Amino acid sequence: MSAKLKINGQEREFADAFPATLAELLHCLNIDRATVVAEIDGKIVPRAEFDATPLHENANIELVRFVGGG
């Protein structure tokens, strides 16, 4: 059974090892948690709560970070 997550506007399937928490998802995607900001279903998740934030199927996740800008 595969479970999906929507990440940055794109649906992704996790055939096995569906990430249980946001921290796990970041680890799985190789994203440095120290520089990323996250929203789940429109709500901002504080960095300190990444480990304690569970993910449900079809969650709408936005992962953003700082880039150069004027």
Place this chain on the structure above:
Amino acid sequence: MDKLVIAGREFQSRLFIGTGKYASNQIMAQAIEASGTQMVTVALRRVDIDNPDDSLLSAIDRKKFLLLPNTSGARDAAEAIRLARLSRAATGIAWVKLEVTPDPYYLLPDGEETLKAAAELVKDGFVVLPYINADPILAKKLQDVGCATVMPLAAPIGSNKGLRTRDAIEIILSQATVPVVIDAGLGSPSHAAEAMEMGADAVLVNTAIATADDPVAMATAFKLATEAGRMARLAGMAPQSKQAQASSPLTGFLRNE
């Protein structure tokens, strides 16, 4: 140089720098250093999931430079507010450069949406630095809702056209009771010097430095120009005159009458 105070925070440098468009993070870091700035702007974008490597923040010494996230990309107040809140969650700091630009061709700010977002963000405890057209009425309204500065553009972002909005900026400068930062369109150090001579409190520059042939040298040039302009302002420039004002007396000439 006399210090600048924004929202209770002191700045020795009146030049703020953007971090976009540099050829590399290394050049960016060197240019930032050369500029003498104490505040740099950054933007927020989605992580590229297929290519998540990120090194921008590691190239900026957060102990030396205050990070000022902008809300670039926002097309309306709601998007800007969302970006501001995400930035605050990222840095723990509630300073934001409010930028609401629905049209990607000219990137001119939407004043109505900017005012709406500013009022909401100020209420939410943000220090708001709003990017605006050189609109004196709008500048006053933003001041009245509690913005920490107003930031009128000289010309469109990245256009390097200089002080095209000169007359309107002069009006804003004569009426503002918060610091005025000229932001966008400054293309050469002389533009920055002129803005400071006019009485601007600071200037914000990105493209003119980042896309110069030698960004580090250009950053130094802008630093000197900003300082020169401010020094000239404080020194009290001599007035302009239609008629010539002779440098030596018009008497005592050695002549055969």
